Amino acid sequence: MASRGKRIVQGLSFDSVALFGLVATCSGVMLEAYLTPDFECSTPSDACRGKDHPPLFLPSHIKQLNEVGYAVISRAVDMGVVTDSRIAIDNVNAKDWMSMNSQEIRQDQVAIIRDEDGVDEGIRKILSVLRGVAAQLDAAVPSYTMTHSHMVPLDCQVAVFSPGSKIGYRPHRDNATLGHELEKVGLVEYWRARPYRNRAVTAIMYLNDSDWGDDDGGELELFIGADEDDTVGNTAKEVVRVRPKGGTMVVFDSRRILHTVNPTKARRRAATIWIEGEEREEIRREN
Ligand SMILES: O=C(O)CCC(=O)C(=O)O
Numbered sequence: 431m432a433s434r435g436k437r438i439v440q441g442l443s444f445d446s447v448a449l450f451g452l453v454a455t456c457s458g459v460m461l462e463a464y465l466t467p468d469f470e471c472s473t474p475s476d477a478c479r480g481k482d483h484p485p486l487f488l489p490s491h492i493k494q495l496n497e498v499g500y501a502v503i504s505r506a507v508d509m510g511v512v513t514d515s516r517i518a519i520d521n522v523n524a525k526d527w528m529s530m531n532s533q534e535i536r537q538d539q540v541a542i543i544r545d546e547d548g549v550d551e552g553i554r555k556i557l558s559v560l561r562g563v564a565a566q567l568d569a570a571v572p573s574y575t576m577t578h579s580h581m582v583p584l585d586c587q588v589a590v591f592s593p594g595s596k597i598g599y600r601p602h603r604d605n606a607t608l609g610h611e612l613e614k615v616g617l618v619e620y621w622r623a624r625p626y627r628n629r630a631v632t633a634i635m636y637l638n639d640s641d642w643g644d645d646d647g648g649e650l651e652l653f654i655g656a657d658e659d660d661t662v663g664n665t666a667k668e669v670v671r672v673r674p675k676g677g678t679m680v681v682f683d684s685r686r687i688l689h690t691v692n693p694t695k696a697r698r699r700a701a702t703i704w705i706e707g708e709e710r711e712e713i714r715r716e717n
């Protein structure tokens with residue numbers, strides 16, 4: 431009798447420990463998914479109109495964005511601004527840098543910077559140029575054909591790859607909608623991706639020296655025309671390689687353009703914003 435009682439107690443305690451372990455693991459996974467940084471505080475693109483005089487992102491760039499899904503502008507800002515921003519970024523407090531994903535996926539460290547009092551003038555200028563893209567998407571003729579009613583985050587991501595990064599950033603799309611349906615990726619991954627589902631257009635400014643060489647690597651590769659379910663770029667009709675020279679701005683469709691960052695031999699710095707927008711009715715019907 432006594433030994434049966436002991437077995438029940440042992441059994442119960444094992445079950446309780448197992449149950450506790452399961453609940454703790456699930457809570458940990460959900461908490462980690464919940465804590466995905468969210469670039470909130472969007473403002474309508476109108477708020478940025480006129481800040482960037484004259485607008486850099488022109489109707490010809492919008493035409494290109496409509497037709498091929500990307501546009502590259504070299505020397506979008508002068509090198510003095512790039513150098514100031516670079517110094518400001520290198521002075522960001524060590525504790526504010528974080529890894530956004532596994533080192534097997536991306537090897538950069540990122541910090542989130544907001545356009546507010548105290549932000550370095552160079553970074554403020556870069557932010558204003560990047561945010562100005564959104565105002566043009568709504569105001570210019572032709573207007574952007576994929577999305578409308580654009581919203582601009584106050585937050586900008588600065589990302590730094592250390593020299594010798596062997597992986598860079600694996601191929602991905604910035605808007606986790608295509609290929610990320612709930613039934614395909616499961617609840618946790620679907621939830622983790624929620625801040626990325628409204629991203630319409632990615633705008634990046636490189637903050638490196640202007641003499642970034644071929645040997646330095648670190649190119650951004652855009653897989654133009656890749657199939658929706660292609661996650662590596664094999665089906666691309668064309669691969670566009672952008673050298674991350676200081677002052678180069680690149681803008682692309684966050685939903686459709688599969689892209690990767692090549693391994694880099696030099697320290698590589700970039701400032702990125704994600705402009706949000708609603709899909710146009712005709713595009714939604716197509717999907
Ligand atoms: O820095 C780049 O060129 C691209 C980085 C990127 O793809 C991202 O942050 O999502």
Ligand SMILES: [Fe+2]
Binds near residue numbers: 602603604689
């Ligand atoms: Fe990306």
